[in-house]
Amino acid sequence: xxxxxxxxxxxxxxxxxxxxxxxxxxxxxxxxxxxxxxxxxxxxxxxxxxxxxxxxxxxxxxxxxxxxxxxxxxxxxxxxxxxxxxxxxxxxxxxxxxxxxxxxxxxxxxxxxxxxxxxxxxxxxxxxxxxxxxxxxxxxxxxxxxxxxxxxxxxxxxxxxxxxxxxxxxxxxxxxxxxxxxxxxxxxxxxxxxxxxxxxxxxxxxxxxxxxxxxxxxxxxxxxxxxxxxxxxxxxxxxxxxxxxxxxxxxxxxxxxxxxxxxxxxxxxxxxxxxxxxxxxxxxxxxxxxxxxxxxxxxxxxxxxxxxxxxxxxxxxxxxxxxxxxxxxxxxxxxxxxxxxxxxxxxxxxxxxxxxxxxxxxxxxxxxxxxxxxxxxxxxxxxxxxxxxxxxxxxxxxxxxxxxxxxxxxxxxxxxxxxxxxxxxxxxxxxxxxxxxxxxxxxxxxxxxxxxxxxxxxxxxxxxxxxxxxxxxxxxxxxxxxxxxxxxxxxxxxxxxxxxxxxxxxxxxxxxxxxxxxxxxxxxxxxxxxxxxxxxxxxxxxxxxxxxxxxxxxxxxxxxxxxxxxxxxxxxxxxxxxxxxxxxxxxxxxxxxxxxxxxxxxxxxxxxxxxxxxxxxxxxxxxxx
Amino acid sequence: xxxxxxxxxxxxxxxxxxxxxxxxxxxxxxxxxxxxxxxxxxxxxxxxxxxxxxxxxxxxxxxxxxxxxxxxxxxxxxxxxxxxxxxxxxxxxxxxxxxxxxxxxxxxxxxxxxxxxxxxxxxxxxxxxxxxxxxxxxxxxxxxxxxxxxxxxxxxxxxxxxxxxxxxxxxxxxxxxxxxxxxxxxxxxxxxxxxxxxxxxxxxxxxxxxxxxxxxxxxxxxxxxxxxxxxxxxxxxxxxxxxxxxxxxxxxxxxxxxxxxxxxxxxxxxxxxxxxxxxxxxxxxxxxxxxxxxxxxxxxxxxxxxxxxxxxxxxxx
Numbered sequence: 043x044x045x046x047x048x049x050x051x052x053x054x055x056x057x058x059x060x061x062x063x064x065x066x067x068x069x070x071x072x073x074x075x076x077x078x079x080x081x082x083x084x085x086x087x088x089x090x091x092x093x094x095x096x097x098x099x100x101x102x103x104x105x106x107x108x109x110x111x112x113x114x115x116x117x118x119x120x121x122x123x124x125x126x127x128x129x130x131x132x133x134x135x136x137x138x139x140x141x142x143x144x145x146x147x148x149x150x151x152x153x154x155x156x157x158x159x160x161x162x163x164x165x166x167x168x169x170x171x172x173x174x175x176x177x178x179x180x181x182x183x184x185x186x187x188x189x190x191x192x193x194x195x196x197x198x199x200x201x202x203x204x205x206x207x208x209x210x211x212x213x214x215x216x217x218x219x220x221x222x223x224x225x226x227x228x229x230x231x232x233x234x235x236x237x238x239x240x241x242x243x244x245x246x247x248x249x250x251x252x253x254x255x256x257x258x259x260x261x262x263x264x265x266x267x268x269x270x271x272x273x274x275x276x277x278x279x280x281x282x283x284x285x286x287x288x289x290x291x292x293x294x295x296x297x298x299x300x301x302x303x304x305x306x307x308x309x310x311x312x313x314x315x316x317x318x319x320x321x322x323x324x325x326x327x328x329x330x331x332x333x334x335x336x337x338x339x340x341x342x343x344x345x346x347x348x349x350x351x352x353x354x355x356x357x358x359x360x361x362x363x364x365x366x367x368x369x370x371x372x373x374x375x376x377x378x379x380x381x382x383x384x385x386x387x388x389x390x391x392x393x394x395x396x397x398x399x400x401x402x403x404x405x406x407x408x409x410x411x412x413x414x415x416x417x418x419x420x421x422x423x424x425x426x427x428x429x430x431x432x433x434x435x436x437x438x439x440x441x442x443x444x445x446x447x448x449x450x451x452x453x454x455x456x457x458x459x460x461x462x463x464x465x466x467x468x469x470x471x472x473x474x475x476x477x478x479x480x481x482x483x484x485x486x487x488x489x490x491x492x493x494x495x496x497x498x499x500x501x502x503x504x505x506x507x508x509x510x511x512x513x514x515x516x517x518x519x520x521x522x523x524x525x526x527x528x529x530x531x532x533x534x535x536x537x538x539x540x541x542x543x544x545x546x547x548x549x550x551x552x553x554x555x556x557x558x559x560x561x562x563x564x565x566x567x568x569x570x571x572x573x574x575x576x577x578x579x580x581x582x583x584x585x586x587x588x589x590x591x592x593x594x595x596x597x598x599x600x601x602x603x604x605x606x607x608x609x610x611x612x613x614x615x616x617x618x619x620x621x622x623x624x625x626x627x628x629x630x631x632x633x634x635x636x637x638x639x640x641x642x643x644x645x646x647x648x649x650x651x652x653x654x655x656x657x658x659x660x661x662x663x664x665x666x667x
Numbered sequence: 668x669x670x671x672x673x674x675x676x677x678x679x680x681x682x683x684x685x686x687x688x689x690x691x692x693x694x695x696x697x698x699x700x701x702x703x704x705x706x707x708x709x710x711x712x713x714x715x716x717x718x719x720x721x722x723x724x725x726x727x728x729x730x731x732x733x734x735x736x737x738x739x740x741x742x743x744x745x746x747x748x749x750x751x752x753x754x755x756x757x758x759x760x761x762x763x764x765x766x767x768x769x770x771x772x773x774x775x776x777x778x779x780x781x782x783x784x785x786x787x788x789x790x791x792x793x794x795x796x797x798x799x800x801x802x803x804x805x806x807x808x809x810x811x812x813x814x815x816x817x818x819x820x821x822x823x824x825x826x827x828x829x830x831x832x833x834x835x836x837x838x839x840x841x842x843x844x845x846x847x848x849x850x851x852x853x854x855x856x857x858x859x860x861x862x863x864x865x866x867x868x869x870x871x872x873x874x875x876x877x878x879x880x881x882x883x884x885x886x887x888x889x890x891x892x893x894x895x896x897x898x899x900x901x902x903x904x905x906x907x908x909x910x911x912x913x914x915x916x917x918x919x920x921x922x923x924x925x926x927x928x929x930x931x932x933x934x935x936x937x938x939x940x941x942x943x944x945x946x947x948x949x950x951x952x953x954x955x956x957x958x959x960x961x962x963x964x965x966x967x968x969x970x971x972x973x974x975x976x977x978x979x980x981x982x983x984x
Contacts, residue, residue, distance in 0.1 A: 493924045504915070555870065555912075599811045602807045606806045607859065
């Protein structure tokens, strides 16, 4: 009666193996490492960089425990801190010959020591929260109203331009908050203007109203367009933040969207909040300037002459020098959008740029006067300029134009990203800030670990003395529960925080409930005179519904915490919920497997080792009527 | 080993009235303290700056208080945290001054007074974030209460749902009462603990209710009071052992978890202690007074023979 079919045991074994595999990386600890990432948005870390790093290490006679390239950064692990330091120097020397203008960030880091075959299975250790590893945490609020106002302002300019192009006379265009108000003398012009705007700017919705003797058209951004603008603003701000944080050389920054208008930035290991804030708030700027193409400039480009007066020399990504006029045509302020795409005529990759009305006017004038000349787009980061691209002006440009030519699809999307990410789309405020010292983090880990292990030990000892063999089974099931919990958390790459460790301890305390329910029930069946096999069977079967009921009610609480909690509460809730689920598996399914394995084969089972089964001396047991 | 050698059903319900009066008084006191003293909300809720500093020797809290007070900051709290060398300083949110500047000036002043001070942790929360957290907390509480009630009403009957939720809110209010009376700091972690208690405490009620339902089916001659007494008596060993093991874990957190987990573990400790009591006396008694009957749970014509192996016969423990 108490036998599991072979497939159930197979299932248990498979689950345990997988769990062990994914728990394993957490035991290897961390090794000192050197991380190479790009410090400029124009420099990419790829396989050639990897080769350079390997070469540099070989030359310096340093052997790394493992070098990996992932997510745009190279990580090399070393045996000890000494080698790590030497390796850092060697790599730095090879990759950044010019210390004043480093193209790469070479940072010290700690990486999991887990072997490569585990990493290749995607088995990584849990990510430790800031409260366990130390660092700074910022929550930034993006000023969406400002983003929308900025957009309305640029749309107002666009309207002005369109109306002038079509010779529609208006009595003034004004921006009132996020609404654009346009006055007209008569309703006929109003209607034609309205049709024109509807045609050209589909993002606007319009309401017309008589206003004294005049007619007023109020245009506002459609809600769905507003949502899109907000979304873009947030994404752009995140990309910009990413670029800036790279400059800090932080090993594993976390930049996450939270809600519709917030960004969480976590910088592990960084203690200097002032510097971090300075860099987060710094702006990169984008400039468009004409390329100087006089003979002197040509000479200066090839390095055989001085840079002509009124010009500057900048470099392209590939090292090609470009002589650019000092006069700035447009800045990133005027650029409203940049999207990669394909040219409809020759199917070549292109980047579509949109500038605001003022920018459009300047572009038109400049392009008309400088046909067939080159225009450089420069990105200034950390006060240093670089030419992103310098295309030839092919025709008269308006407020929408495109850059096309010899570029790959990847290059086009990179360029669009760079153009968009040049500056923040909307201002941001720091609304929450936390700094946790590294020693405090280490202390927190030890404390969390101690609470779990002491509690666990006492419970197992108690269960084994009180329920004997069954208690031991419960203890093993509890250990399996811990294993599963850690494995699932590692698989999900959840961030472990101190409240998360507390939830782990609590989950173990509560998980034993299921086993107590089962064991008590088995005792009760035995007390009422059931045969051992029947008692075991009934114990597990009858307790199941109760276990399910009580766990679901706990799960409801956990899910509510997950839905409405933030920060530490969420960390708690994730572990809490997963702990409930794994406990159902381990306490009911797994522990029964153990019991079945031990007792199930014995046909004539006389006694069960479940501690004292006390029977009242008078017959009948508990009062029954 | 067997701790529970119970010969006869313990007449819990005979004393239900007394216990419920005690309960009600405790509850009323908790509510009174909540209103009169209020919760000592952490920086996370109120907004403001929290600094944790560490000295190499025992810190002179009075001196630190003076140093900070000299900066012209109002309503500053300075207290020891964990050990005598760790000090926690709370600064309220100030208009116009960024809290980073605030913590920088405080740190500079402390450094000037005693150079051996190191900053271990700072936390700053804008007032608007705090407000949202408080709202989210209340929403979470409402969700938990609602979710559990719906689930219990669906699994059992509305009377059980009402009884269980009153019993569990009773636990929650009493925890809050403790925090209000002793002015312990009520942080986000404590809120998480309170909500976890709510879910946990329902377990107890569910186990007893499950047994009540089973008894209604099995012992046709017993009256409701006897059925409840029997249900509680036969599950009391499990209730106490389960609570005991959870309590062991929580105590381990209280002892080894350090100051960061202290109030969290404390809230759980109170919740678990009152959880045993409330599910036995409050939940069951209220369910009794709401008039639970055999007929409510057993729908349709009653079966003549009970099949002990019938999977639909209800849970038994």
